[in-house]
Amino acid sequence: MLQQTRVAAAIPYYERFLQRFPGVAELASAPEQELLAAWAGLGYYARARNLQRAARKILELGKFPRDYDSIRALDGIGDYTAAAIASIAFDLPHAALDGNAIRVLSRLIGERGNIASSIVRKRLGEVADRLIDPERPGEFNQAWMELGAVICVPKDPRCGVCPLSKDCGARREGLEQELPLKVRRAQSKEVEHQILIVQKAERILAWQRPNDDRRLAGFWELPEAGQLPHAKVGARIATVRHTIVNTNYALHVHRASSGRVPKGFHWLRIEKLSELPLSTAAKKALQCLAKHEARGIEARGEK
Numbered sequence: 001m002l003q004q005t006r007v008a009a010a011i012p013y014y015e016r017f018l019q020r021f022p023g024v025a026e027l028a029s030a031p032e033q034e035l036l037a038a039w040a041g042l043g044y045y046a047r048a049r050n051l052q053r054a055a056r057k058i059l060e061l062g063k064f065p066r067d068y069d070s071i072r073a074l075d076g077i078g079d080y081t082a083a084a085i086a087s088i089a090f091d092l093p094h095a096a097l098d099g100n101a102i103r104v105l106s107r108l109i110g111e112r113g114n115i116a117s118s119i120v121r122k123r124l125g126e127v128a129d130r131l132i133d134p135e136r137p138g139e140f141n142q143a144w145m146e147l148g149a150v151i152c153v154p155k156d157p158r159c160g161v162c163p164l165s166k167d168c169g170a171r172r173e174g175l176e177q178e179l180p181l182k183v184r185r186a187q188s189k190e191v192e193h194q195i196l197i198v199q200k201a202e203r204i205l206a207w208q209r210p211n212d213d214r215r216l217a218g219f220w221e222l223p224e225a226g227q228l229p230h231a232k233v234g235a236r237i238a239t240v241r242h243t244i245v246n247t248n249y250a251l252h253v254h255r256a257s258s259g260r261v262p263k264g265f266h267w268l269r270i271e272k273l274s275e276l277p278l279s280t281a282a283k284k285a286l287q288c289l290a291k292h293e294a295r296g297i298e299a300r301g302e303k
Contacts, residue, residue: 003081004044013042028055036218036277043244043280045216050076066090079125088138095128096141097121100148106180107152110169115180188246194225195240195285196233196256203267205258206282215244219279222286223265231258238288242281253285 001010001017020038021027027035030052039048053075058064065071067090072082083094097105102115105124113120133140151158157176159165170176198205206220207227213219225233234255242249261267268276273286 001042001047003047005042010042013039024055024058027052028059032218033277034275037275040219040277041280041283045219045277047076068092068094084141087132087141091137093129093132093134093137095125095132095137096145097125097128098145098148100146100152101128101141101144102148103154103180104144104148104152104164107157107170107176108164108168110173110175111179112175112181114183116183188243188248190248190250192250192252194233195251195253195281196223196225196228196231196258197237197253197285197289198223198228198231198256198258200267202270204270204273204286205261205265206268207265216279219277220268220282221279222282225254225256227262227265228256228258228260230260231256237292240281240284240288242284249281251281251285253288255289 001014017038020034021030032049032052035048035052036045039045042048054077057074065074068082068086071077071085072079077085080096080098083096084098086092086094087096095101102121102124105111105127106115106120109124109127111120111124113123115121115124128144131140147162147164151162152164155177159168159171159176162168162171165171168176170179196205204222206222209216209219209221211217223231225231234257237253237255240249240251240253242251278286
């Protein structure tokens with residue numbers, strides 16, 4: 001869950017996830033819709049599917065693998081996660097390089113290459129493997145991470161209290177503010193969409209992304225105006241802001257009615273929506289609807 005997600009945001013999801021799937025067997029056997037519903041809001045949903053595939057592989061093995069290569073072979077486990085598990089859980093000497101550790105190492109050796117480069121990452125990994133304490137690899141890796149999180153921070157590093165300051169190449173050359181070298185982020189795009197909320201009694205019209213969708217496979221979405229060309233579109237309820245990677249979406253949410261329901265659309269019962277994997281955009285739009293209706297009730301009460 002912490003891949004691409006802040007700790008504070010992941011903690012409540014983590015706690016709910018463990019309540020629902022307390023062990024490998026429960027996770028391995030869970031229906032995909034239930035799995036995605038538990039993950040909904042965290043994004044990068046391939047992580048949830050990989051986690052389930054890893055659980056199934058662990059069941060096949062009969063136990064959790066205990067060597068680096070076998071851990072690395074699990075779905076969704078990359079070099080960093082495999083090294084973290086191997087060192088912290090099994091005391092194996094593998095350096096785990098997260099963003100904090102990479103920053104510490106690149107400053108320590110005065111690395112002037114682009115840290116997004118695979119060549120530079122490989123070079124930093126080799127340095128870390130030489131430095132790691134084989135007797136306490138887990139503590140060593142966590143120390144790197146903690147050093148980068150609280151002392152060797154991205155801006156204004158606290159070099160005066162850093163235990164590595166005397167050996168730090170960046171500090172020696174006065175480059176602690178410039179290193180590590182970062183790639184300039186791609187310019188963001190601005191995109192607008194019109195989202196329709198079509199409601200009939202206690203049901204909402206929605207469509208489900210196909211299982212081979214590259215972004216949100218299996219998730220439910222509210223229709224866009226272009227998908228319901230015969231719909232009667234009402235006034236705008238609100239505008240929802242939503243960002244995916246480098247694209248900023250402005251989603252204009254409207255109530256609408258439609259006599260025709262195109263193929264591929266379904267009526268979902270409102271009380272069952274919490275059990276389904278709704279996209280974040282759909283959730284935000286429905287939250288706007290609830291607030292809009294609440295304001296209407298208050299206004300009528302005042303009159």
